[in-house]
Amino acid sequence: MPMTLFSDAFPVLDWSRANGFSGGGLDRRSDLRGDSAALDEAFAHPDVRLMLFFGDQIWLGGGENPFAYLEGDRARTAVCTNRLFLGLDADDRPWFAGELVSEPVLGEGERLTDLRSLALEGEVSAEVFGPAAQARSMLFWHKRHGFCANCGAPTAIAAGGYQRDCAACGSQHFPRTDPVVIMLITDGDRALLGRQSRFKPGSYSCLAGFMEPGETVEDAVRREVREESAIKVGRVRYHSSQPWPFPSNLMLGCIGEAESQEITIDPNELEDCRWFSRQDVKAMLAGDHPQGLFCPPPLAIARVLIEAWING
């Protein structure tokens, strides 16, 4: 869980710290990425840490407080591909990540699990979630960018994993982040929440959608809400953001003010969408709503936005 709502670098309140997969405190040290000797030296560090992924799953050690990395010699002898340099922690320990080349033989207490379940289980400390999000997004990108989008020739990993180079045409390719807007729309003492058919029964959340090229955050919020619910939105304020490594989204959390009230649902996007009173929303957060309705779990940016509105 995030330890503090203050930024790693500055003593200012930073609501993004309340969102899962944020922070983690690694200094990414991009200055080292182009220096292969420095990266080799970092990997030779006695306490180097290596996070391992196998497809969508992360390797977890055993014990009462399972950690999500191998250390020292165990890290150096792991057979993996696409080795990424994630950065240095507060004790100057280098962190790396890699993709297992085959399904691992698991030791006692060890397991593979997907990151979403891990976040919900809350078993692993907050220091691991930021680097895990960074690693998962990057490894997914490497797996899908083995060939040059410009000329079709094979590409090779470079710059500590932050780049892929094409020797045939000289193109350089960089990992992408896809922005998504997620917004709580309010109308005085009511909030607009909706549900998709894939949600658990009774779960209601903020509306959300992908930003499009050439669009501002504010316009994307207004367009998505209008498309999904027909509600017109006026003022939009940014609240906080959440890396969402499935595979490489950045959720931009906003709070918007409605300028119309009548809802028309887009059935392709939503199964239901309603105005909820402040009293309803409080009960949904507390888990004691009379109809059994509820909001997303802690660490979800949707819940953080809803709580921000409830708490003023």
Ligand SMILES: [Zn+2]
């Ligand atoms: Zn090329």
